[in-house]
Amino acid sequence: MTTQFIPPEWAFEFHGHHCPFMPIGYRMGKLAMEKLELNEREKDHGFFVFPELGEGHPQTCMMDGIQVATGATYGKVLMAKTFYGKLAVTFYHPKKGAVRYSLKNEFVDEMGKHEFFAYRKRGVEPSGIPAEVTNDLIQWVYNQPDDAIYKIEPKPDFTYTPVKGSFNKTKCSICGEYVFDRYLRMKDGQPVCIPCSGYEKTVKIER
Numbered sequence: 001m002t003t004q005f006i007p008p009e010w011a012f013e014f015h016g017h018h019c020p021f022m023p024i025g026y027r028m029g030k031l032a033m034e035k036l037e038l039n040e041r042e043k044d045h046g047f048f049v050f051p052e053l054g055e056g057h058p059q060t061c062m063m064d065g066i067q068v069a070t071g072a073t074y075g076k077v078l079m080a081k082t083f084y085g086k087l088a089v090t091f092y093h094p095k096k097g098a099v100r101y102s103l104k105n106e107f108v109d110e111m112g113k114h115e116f117f118a119y120r121k122r123g124v125e126p127s128g129i130p131a132e133v134t135n136d137l138i139q140w141v142y143n144q145p146d147d148a149i150y151k152i153e154p155k156p157d158f159t160y161t162p163v164k165g166s167f168n169k170t171k172c173s174i175c176g177e178y179v180f181d182r183y184l185r186m187k188d189g190q191p192v193c194i195p196c197s198g199y200e201k202t203v204k205i206e207r
């Protein structure tokens, strides 16, 4: 069998390379929408996705496919990672409920035997892997039945309250740039932005 949920070509363009994980995420998003009886991609701000992925592992490409499939995009603040470093995603619609999809261990193990990962483990980026190797793996994924790939768990108790939107903004008393009010800090009794508040002297960003 071949899945009906194959990403459109623009999804690959948006994603930047061909790989198996963007299509796995796309299909997961479409299946979750079907499960929650959502008929169309999210236009506005009503559908939320919580990937349990972290960073520094190749499966994070799934998130681009999920965004394409669902319309629950990072830019609309509909996607927030938990950084658990797990291959699972919870989909939540306030009127339809929540469902968690995860990749089955057996599927991950089987997929990992493919030549594509021999290249990846040598440090070759997906765009540098021969197209026939990548396409062979993508087709193999398309051919797997849904229940060989995904474990599905209803999450009846899951709730989430998004941050309330506001247009209120204030000029920072030091740099003069606008700051949305929930991010304002006070320094010497004056409103300031976070960088001007001096936080950069104490916060070290590690990579």
Ligand SMILES: [Zn+2]
Pocket: 015, 017, 018, 019, 020, 021, 022, 061, 126
């Ligand atoms: Zn990718």
Ligand SMILES: [Zn+2]
Pocket: 172, 173, 174, 175, 176, 177, 192, 193, 194, 195, 196
């Ligand atoms: Zn400032």
